[in-house]
Each structure stands twice: as C-alpha cells, then as structure tokens.
Amino acid sequence: EQINKGSYEHYMQKEIHEQPESLRTTMRGRLIRGGFCKAKSVLLGGLKDHLKTIRRSRRIVCIGCGTSYNAALAARPLLEELSGIPVTLEIASDLLDRQGPIYREDTAVFVSQSGETADTLHALQYALDNGALCVGITNTVGSAIARNTHCGIHINAGCEIGVASTKAYTSQIVVMAMLALAVGDDTISSQLRREAIIDGLFDLPNKVKEVLKLDQEMKDLAEQLMAEQSLLVFGRGYNFATALEGALKVKEVALTHSEGILAGEMKHGPLALVDENLSIFVIATHDACFRLVLFSKQQSVIQQLHARKGRLIVMCSKGESSLVCPGVSVRVIEVPQVEDCLQPVINIIPLQLLAYHLTVLRGLNVDQPRNLAKSVTTQ
Numbered sequence: 001e002q003i004n005k006g007s008y009e010h011y012m013q014k015e016i017h018e019q020p021e022s023l024r025t026t027m028r029g030r031l032i033r034g035g036f037c038k039a040k041s042v043l044l045g046g047l048k049d050h051l052k053t054i055r056r057s058r059r060i061v062c063i064g065c066g067t068s069y070n071a072a073l074a075a076r077p078l079l080e081e082l083s084g085i086p087v088t089l090e091i092a093s094d095l096l097d098r099q100g101p102i103y104r105e106d107t108a109v110f111v112s113q114s115g116e117t118a119d120t121l122h123a124l125q126y127a128l129d130n131g132a133l134c135v136g137i138t139n140t141v142g143s144a145i146a147r148n149t150h151c152g153i154h155i156n157a158g159c160e161i162g163v164a165s166t167k168a169y170t171s172q173i174v175v176m177a178m179l180a181l182a183v184g185d186d187t188i189s190s191q192l193r194r195e196a197i198i199d200g201l202f203d204l205p206n207k208v209k210e211v212l213k214l215d216q217e218m219k220d221l222a223e224q225l226m227a228e229q230s231l232l233v234f235g236r237g238y239n240f241a242t243a244l245e246g247a248l249k250v251k252e253v254a255l256t257h258s259e260g261i262l263a264g265e266m267k268h269g270p271l272a273l274v275d276e277n278l279s280i281f282v283i284a285t286h287d288a289c290f291r292l293v294l295f296s297k298q299q300s301v302i303q304q305l306h307a308r309k310g311r312l313i314v315m316c317s318k319g320e321s322s323l324v325c326p327g328v329s330v331r332v333i334e335v336p337q338v339e340d341c342l343q344p345v346i347n348i349i350p351l352q353l354l355a356y357h358l359t360v361l362r363g364l365n366v367d368q369p370r371n372l373a374k375s376v377t378t379q
C-alpha cells in the first residue's frame with residue numbers, strides 16, 4: 001500500500017502528506033506517558049544495553065550525508081543540552097578525506113535513511129576500526145548500517161520512494177530527539193524540560209497536520225517564485241538545519257540554485273548578494289528557550305535584508321507576523337508553534353511543499369530528479 005501513490009500524483013507529494021502518520025509510527029511504543037509516581041520517558045529497545053556507555057562517552061559524533069546530515073544538525077542542540085556531552089557533526093566523506101580523529105571513548109551515531117550510503121558505510125568501518133561505540137539510525141531494517149553497528153534505533157518512517165527525502169527527515173529528527181531524551185534520562189535537573197518535550201512529541205502529528213494546510217499557500221508562493229534564478233534561505237539555532245534542508249530540497253528537485261545560510265553569518269558575505277532581484281526566505285519562528293536572544297536577532301536580520309530591498313518571505317509563528325517584522329511589508333507564512341527543539345519538524349514542511357510545487361510547475365521530474373539517486377552506493 002505504501003508503494004502505491006494512492007490519490008496523489010507523485011511519491012514526493014504523498015510522502016510529504018503522510019508525515020502525521022509516519023511520525024506516529026516512528027514514536028509508536030517508544031513514548032511513556034507516565035502517571036502516578038512514574039515519570040514520562042522514552043523507551044528505545046535497541047539502545048537499552050548501551051545507554052550507560054553512551055552517557056560515559058567523551059564525545060558524541062553524528063555522521064551522515066545529505067538530508068541525514070541535516071537531520072543530525074537539527075537535533076544537535078537538544079542532544080548537547082540533554083546529554084551534557086560535546087556533540088560534533090561529520091559529513092561522512094569529509095571525515096574520511098581528513099581521516100579525522102575518532103576515539104574509543106566516542107559514541108559515533110550513523111544517520112542514514114537507506115542504511116546503505118557508501119560514504120556513511122565506510123565511515124562506519126573507520127569508526128569501528130578506531131574502537132568507537134557505533135549507533136545506527138536507519139529507515140531500513142537489515143541494511144548494512146543497521147547490521148554493522150553495535151546498537152541502534154530504526155526510524156520506522158515507512159518506505160520512501162521519492163529521491164528527495166521528506167518523511168524520513170522529520171522522523172530522523174524525532175528519533176534523534178528521543179535519543180537525546182533517553183541519554184539525558186538520568187538527570188533530575190532536566191526532568192521538566194524532558195517532560196515538556198515528550199508532551200510536544202505526543203502532539204506533534206496534529207501540529208504537522210495543521211501545517212500541511214499551507215499546501216495551497218505554498219503553491220501560490222511557488223507560482224510567484226517560478227521564474228527565480230536563486231533563493232536564499234536564512235535560519236539560525238534549531239532552524240539552521242531547516243535553512244540547509246529547505247535549500248537542498250529546492251536545489252534537488254526544482255533545479256533552482258538555493259543556499260541555506262546561517263543568519264549569524266549574513267554580514268560575512270551573503271549580504272553582498274542582496275538587492276531588489278533576490279528572493280530570500282527567512283525562518284523566524286518563536287523560539288521559547290532562546291526567545292529574547294534569537295528572535296530579536298532574526299528581527300534585526302529581517303530589517304537589514306529589507307533595507308537592501310531583498311524580496312522577503314518570512315516564516316513566523318502563528319499570530320506573530322506583526323511582531324517579527326514591524327513596519328516591514330513582506331510575505332508572511334505562519335506556522336504552528338511547538339516545543340523549540342521540535343520546531344524544525346514543522347518548519348521544513350512548507351519548504352518541502354514549496355520545492356514540490358516549484359518542480360511540478362516547471363514540468364520537471366519530481367520523484368526522480370536528473371543525475372541523482374535515492375541511495376548512493378559508490379564513493
């Protein structure tokens with residue numbers, strides 16, 4: 001049934017719209033509601049014998065390629081926060097090119113939808129040779145990465161056919177959030193925070209359903225952007241990953257030049273590109289934890305991009321459009337607000353829809369973009 005397109009025209013479209021259900025499947029049986037004298041928690045069967053070792057590691061290093069790398073980037077702040085362990089990220093090919101240091105005291109987390117990506121698989125062999133504890137996060141039971149890691153978590157997002165990863169990405173973020181919750185589970189000081197995130201996870205599929213209602217709005221935006229040569233996507237904090245992943249979607253399927261930019265780097269180069277001909281998507285959703293700092297920083301970024309006459313599209317939390325860009329007339333996309341660390345799951349969806357509609361409007365092959373493969377099994 002999953003291989004069937006059903007009432008959808010394309011697999012990518014189907015997989016975008018399936019996300020409330022794929023996220024439910026990812027979390028099924030893994031979230032404990034808690035109750036009288038019992039705390040809310042997560043249960044990850046594939047990790048239970050290794051959690052103590054993970055907690056004792058000197059570093060957690062997350063390794064992946066493409067969208068899977070971006071999912072790790074989205075989850076890093078939470079993994080750092082709840083584990084208290086330094087978390088570094090590696091693009092698999094770059095780790096191999098550099099033969100970067102991996103130690104016995106490291107936990108290496110391999111993120112891969114297919115579980116077969118050659119670079120990630122070679123990086124796994126390298127980490128095993130160096131004695132690290134290796135954890136696999138894959139969407140394919142029995143894949144090479146699932147088989148060769150010491151322990152792991154299946155993504156359980158269901159089969160993904162479209163070359164551009166959509167539902168696997170959001171499920172990867174959720175799996176990594178659950179990993180962070182499990183690793184931090186022995187820390188009393190973060191218990192309230194963990195419980196709030198678990199509540200947020202329970203409610204996430206409903207919020208995803210809500211954000212999917214933006215479909216028509218994103219189609220209208222795609223019509224407006226159809227002739228554009230380039231689209232910049234600005235994000236920061238939890239949503240730097242959203243900027244990279246949103247730009248990757250637009251690049252992969254709509255074959256339009258697009259760059260995800262860390263908003264804090266704006267003045268160090270990207271600002272030179274901005275004029276009245278450039279379309280820029282700015283992610284400025286409400287950020288509960290960092291609100292005062294990051295939100296006001298994004299307001300200032302919007303003001304500066306506006307002052308250079310950039311054509312702005314701003315994504316903000318529902319009801320905050322007047323707050324986010326006071327006195328600036330821009331196109332605003334309002335999304336539901338969720339727990340800050342889960343906001344990347346919500347925020348990527350309008351960008352997935354935008355990439356999808358841009359591609360279809362341009363008459364391009366959305367499920368099988370030229371030159372790309374779903375699983376890259378050669379180096």
Ligand code: G6P
Pocket residue numbers: 065066067068111112113114115116117120163164165372373374375376
């Ligand atoms: C290819 C696919 C991407 C994917 C990347 C990593 O480039 O086109 O969609 O993100 O491989 O794949 P993996 O299976 O390791 O997640």
